[in-house]
Structure formats: structure tokens, C-alpha cells
Amino acid sequence: MKIAVAKEIDPSEPRVAASPDTVKKFKALGAEIAVEPGAGLKSGLPDSEFTAVGATVSADALKDADIIIKVKRPEASELSQYKRGALVVAIMDPYGNEAALKTIADAGVSAFAMELMPRITRAQVMDVLSSQANLAGYRAVIEGAEAFGRAFPMMMTAAGTVPAAKVFVMGVGVAGLQAIATARRLGAIVTATDVRPATKEQVESLGAKFLAVEDEEFKNAQTAGGYAKEMSKEYQAKQAALTAEHIKKQDIVITTALIPGRPAPKLVSADMVKSMKPGSVLVDLAVERGGNVEGAKPG
Template structure:
């Protein structure tokens, strides 16, 4: 069982899909490793670190994947990469399948079995494999650090002989994994924190972290969560009431962190241009949803935008801004999932194709797109 770890071809991707620890663990299960030289450098892992755990270092990505049974990546392989992949290989990565039909077809045509880690179901046995949670947790932390870096004042209240510095006010919009970590981090740094979310369960979580919850708590609000724990799209009437509440609240804030995402959809617009204009010069907004169109009107992917003295931070790949930690957690997510596909007795791959985790994440197999959410619709088929 050969496992390949090629370097990421996206120059903006510093993470790596395996660490010396996961190489050691998988080697104990019968795997041999081929790691492309330099694959881990941006995450603080040297070739020697991998070699010490038994991995073979090879010069190119094509050398790494030659004859591989499994390929571990951070991002979906490009068409040029796929040309070197063996047919039948298992490829585990963050595949970003929504709206990328051509990329899915390319993986199907390459004959690989592609697994999309971000489609992992949020059930108890899969918690250790939950890529969205592990990476969002770090993104929430880093968002506050980035906001503090751009903010021209201290976050905690400071009482000095020269006078008192008031605590910064931080408003977190969206109290999922990223939002809750942002709340916790801002609180640790001494800010006065408030937060909002459309899911009723979030109120207790927000308050447990010492922040104040801000929301229009009507009947629609009480029903605003799916069985899987995601936020439901809200009615126009509710959005108008919530927007009015937020507009009044946001005027007084120094820092705003937006984290709202709905799987498979464009990011909801939470902060309007009028809200941005109402904030004090020197305030900072960090838009963690900028790669999906953004929660903030005026945010630009990859840039810091200055609107009348208010900075809107639109950094891309925020987990990658804390790459060493992100790679450590991501590699553990991959290990935990791949471990379920290995027979401990024979130390060989033994994928259980009817396992709920496999069925939920498998995009392509045997030359076809097989995931029901992304497979091409057959004309005339019974729905």
C-alpha cells in the first residue's frame, strides 16, 4: 500500500496533507510513503522529518504519485496533476465540489476515487475526521489575530498612570465553529464581545463563552436550524428585522468578524455598505466568507479594503495563515478517515464502499461522478 504526498501546486497553499506523526501511524498499518521534496516546508516540516519516520523523499509530484494506491492532498488535484495519477487510486482532499462540474468530470475521467473531506457527515464517529471544523476553528482564532494586527488600539482595558484605555468592542457574526473560536480568542485578548447567529442553539454557546447574544428572537428564529446543525436561509421579513438590529449595534463596534456560510450557496450578505460607513474610522472588519462572495459589501478576496478609515480584511485561505497548526489537524483528519479503509490484519486497503462515511464523501469512482448531489442528471429518469 503506497501513499503519496505531493506538494501543493497552488502557490497560496502552505498546508500539507501529512505530518511525521501521521506518516508514522500509517506506516505502522502497512503503508509506505513517497513525499515530494519540500512538501512540508511551509508548515515547518523538513524532508528529514519525514525521512526519520520512514518516508521516501522524491523530487517531483509525478514521482510521488507513480504507482500510488492513495494520494493525500490539501486541495483538489488539477488536470495537469491528474495526468500522472494511477487509475483506481484513492485521493483524499478538500475538493470544493460545488459549482466545479468540469473539475469533477476531470477526476472521473482520470479514473480516480476522489473523496471530498468537507462532505464528511457531522456524526459522532466522524468528529475526528471533520475537516471543516478543524480548519474553521483555526480560522476563527486567526481572524481575531488579524483584526488585532490591523486595529490601531489595544484590545484589553488598560489602567495606567497616564489614563485608562477602554476595552475594544468586538462583534462576531455567525457562531459556528469559527465564530465560537473567534469569541473565545477575542475574550482572551480582553475585548468586550457580542455575537449573533440565526440558530437558536448558538445563544447558549455564545453566552457560555462570556459574550452577549444579539438577535431578533421571534418564532422564525426558533425554527432556524437544520437537523444537521446548519443555519437555514431566513425569510426576507426576518432578515430585515435582524438587519435593523445589527445596523444599530454595529455602529458602536471596533472589530467585526463575519463567519456565515451555507454549504453549496453564496455567502449571505450580513454587513451592508451603509453599516460599514456607520462605523468609526480605525474600525476593522474581517470577512471569513470572502472566498464565497463575502458577508461584507465591499470586501475583496485577497485584499484589505479601506472605506473611509474602516478596514475590511479579505484574506484568502485563513487556516493557511497558521499553516503548521492547520496541517497538524488536517493530517490527523485524513489519517482517521483513511484508517477506516485499511484492514488491520492484512495491512492492505479494504474500502467498505457501503460505509456511510465513504458514501457521503465519495465523488468519483470507476470513471464516473457517483455522488448523488453532483452526478449528472439522466434525462427522463424517475426522481
């Protein structure tokens, strides 16, 4: 069996679908591994590291491959290189992208969506949602701190005291919890909000303050699978009013709210953005699904 590691064609995508360690595991199962030249360069993995563990680096890596592994769903231009009957394993982002999925089907390729892997103990090592969300939450704070340009912790200097930065995290899933933890480690004053009541205790356990309209609807705002439910217009209005007042005083706002199969909920209106202090920062992690911040665009 031939497994091919494809190079990502999206210039903004620095990840690669395999590492030398995973190539070793594939080899141990008896598979032949081919890697497209430069596939791992943006991840700090030169071609030599793949050849050192027995992979072949070739421009024809995808030719005749039985399985192609990628980070992102293949574009139409890539499918012409895949043989009919091949399997492609990637983050497929299937919701709302029916035309792209039809293109894959028309090419005679079977697609496996990594993000639809069951979230059970046995499949934990393949959970791309939690692992990547965890890193995204961390990176959101680091990127926000860089753009903010001032210190996060309170700084007491001979010339005076600089107050601690105020960070507000909207959406307390895996990414939100990691953002809270990272901002706290850097010394910020952190508040967070989510519609799921179970998150209140999680937020407070990390040393942050929880902000939400805690009415009857809030108490029943979580699905059996642990995801957020879509809230009523009335609740959204009450929560928006509370958030609007809070956001005016924040230095950094990080939004992470996503509902599976739907556009990202709008949490920060244009008026809220205008109310923020000059020099404050918004980091919208849901931008690829329409964004939590009104007016946010990918890139």
C-alpha cells in the same frame, strides 16, 4: 500500496496533508509513503522529518501512487501526474465546482471529499470542518488584532485610560465560538449574532452578549443537522436594521456564516462598511464562498 503526499500548488496554502506522526501510522499499516519535496516546509516540517520516519522524498512521489492525499482539490495541471484509477483524498469544496469535479472524473481519478465525512463520534478524528474552523476562528481574532493596531483590553495608564476594544462576531458555529472565546481572553467586549436560537446560550456561556431579532421565525431557524436555515427576506431586513445600528459602534467585526451548498449570505452591506469608524477592521472568513461582507474578495 503506495500513498503519496502532494505539495500544495496554491501559494496561499501553508498546510500539508500529512505529518511525520501520520506517516508512521501509514507505515504501520504496511503502506509505502512518498512525499513531494518541500511539501511540509510552510507547516514547519522539513523533508528530513519525513525521511526520519521512513518516507521517501522524491520529485516522482505522485507517479504510480494508489492514493494521493492533499489539502485542497487537485487542479487540472496536477491530474496529469496521477495514474488512472488512483484515489485522491482532499477537501474537495464540491458545491458549485461541478466543472472541476468533471475534470477529476475525466482523468479517471476517484475523489474523496473530507468535508463530507459523517459528523459522528467514530469519524471525529477525521472531521476537517470542526478542526479547521476552530483554528480559523482563533486566527481571525489574532489577524484582526494585528490589523486593528490598538490594545484589546481596557488599559489604565498614568496618561489616561484606553477603553476595551469592541468585537462583533457574526455566525456562531465552531469558528464563531472560538473567535468569541479568543476575543474575550484578550480582554475585548464581545457581542455575537446567529439565526439559530440554540447559539444564544452558547454565546452567553462564553461571557459575550447575544444580538438577534428573536421572533417566531428565529425560534425555528435551525435544521435537524444543526445548520442554519436560509431566512426569509422579511427576517433578513429586520436583522439587517438591528445589525446596522450595532456595527457603527464596533472596532472589529468577524463574519463566519456559511450555508452548505449555497453562496455565503451577505450580512454586511457596503453602507454598513461605510458607517464603521476609521481604523476599524472586518475579517470575513466566508470570502471563498462569495463573502459575508459586500465587496470582499479572496486575497
